[in-house]
Amino acid sequence: MSYTGHYSVLKKECIDTLTEKASTEVKSYYADLTFGGGGHSFEFLYKNPLFNVRSTDQDPDALKNGSNRIQIEGMIERIKLINTNFVHFPEIIRQHSPEVFAAGGFQGILLDLGVSSHHFDEASRGFSFRFDGPLDMRMNHESAEFMTAAEIVNTYDEKDLKRIFEEYGEEKNARKIAMKIVEERKVNAIETTKELENIIFHCYPKEHRYGKTNPSTRVFQALRLEVNRELEVLSNTINQLIPLLKIGGRIAIISFHSLEDRIVKNVFRDASAESDFPIEVLTKKPILPTDEEISNNSRSRSAKLRILERIVVKKEKNKYKV
Ligand SMILES: C[S@@+](CC[C@H](N)C(=O)[O-])C[C@H]1O[C@@H](n2cnc3c(N)ncnc32)[C@H](O)[C@@H]1O
Incomplete structure (x- = not known):
């Protein structure tokens, strides 16, 4: 199955925010839970030779294409592409990636939600009414789970x-x-x-x-x-990702639908009231694509980016402040 290209939405904004606090001396680990065409994953790898990536995708076409690209670009030592629904990622990382925890956890975790252009462009996947195809729409079309x-x-x-x-x-x-x-x-x-x-x-x-x-x-x-039970999977995942971050590490989530954005906003808000793994929400309002990005890629028009950061302790609200 050929893999059609995918324009990576809010790429600069995501990479900048997730890398700005990274060490310049030791390895940093990133997780890209929605590999797709690999646009964001590879950007981390290009940015700094000390950056390493753990990516997931549940789509067999994305995985096949991604494995080829990793080989061609000679990045096999620095990126691992895992075939799974991202809801299982925390468990997989705990079991198989001691190197990430030895480094204190992930410096950044990215989720660029939804489907990729490939899904819409490939008639046999059944996502688009532009072509005639079987009414399928499973991201993992080789599994009977969905x-x-x-x-x-x-x-x-x-x-x-x-x-x-x-x-x-x-x-x-x-x-x-x-x-x-x-x-x-x-x-x-x-x-x-x-x-x-x-x-x-x-x-x-x-x-x-x-x-x-x-x-x-x-x-x-x-x-x-x-x-794809996309909202349920999202709600069940975000909280589990926070303990995987190192202190100062960030989670960035791009959503394309108001229901998704509401889940991200509410889970971030609730997490910021918890004290086990203190976090600060860095985006009071979501970051949106520029007009230029929207004119280059109309699919980005509904994108919203929200970011949180894991912190040491919650800042006390100044109760004397009026
Ligand atoms: C919007 S695309 C990501 C594009 C990617 N950031 C890029 O720049 O090429 C979303 C990708 O995430 C995958 N995906 C969506 N939900 C997933 C889930 N719950 N688990 C694993 N992969 C998922 C889809 O199969 C798709 O390939």
Whole structure:
């Protein structure tokens, strides 16, 4: 499977913030939990020969492409690419990477959430209504751990379909689309992206069928989040990453969806009230891409970057301050 390119969003902002406190004398370790095309991972490696990276991805195409690139660029000694869902990363690192803990922990951990351009450009993965393909949408399409989009569309009851279209897609026609799906699948199972696109298209009022946004955009997004359980995985991971940081180490998370951003914001806020592993949130407001980045890559327009730093002790609030 050829791997199409991926433009790395907010690359400079992420690399700058995660490397600014790194030692100039001893090795630093970075974790890139969403390797994708490797844009961010390799940037760490190019930046400083003392930087080492532990990356994960759950997508077989990204892993294959990444392994080749690591070989070609001669970086095999400095980067390890792990085939896993990042929710398992803390456990894997504890078991297999004593060198990271010997260095005090990670200097930086990056999550650039969601899917990559490759997923949308590859018809056989079923993420896009631009091409006809099997309604799959699993990032790890070689594993039976996750249901495919077709399984969801053909087995969830109407109420649950409506709920995910509303919650994850903010789809105004959710009720009608869910009803129509249930009606259609009684006749024939819905197996392809174009079959689903056609159903959604006809649920839209005629005057809204040819707007700027394709009528299928929201439902496809909702299905993708449900298939990969993206919000659940994110909520279960962030807190587990904090103890992996060295003091002064940072976590940077790029999200592309308001529900993801809300999870990041709330988990960061709650973590800053905890005292076991004190942290400070460095971004009161998220960092957004510049106009220039958005004009170079329209996909970056919804990106939001939030950063936290592990600190020694929490600063006491000055109770005398008025
Ligand atoms: C937005 S892309 C990352 C692009 C990358 N930063 C770059 O510059 O090329 C997200 C990648 O993370 C992977 N991914 C998303 N969620 C994941 C998870 N829970 N576990 C492991 N990999 C995940 C996807 O398969 C995809 O390849």
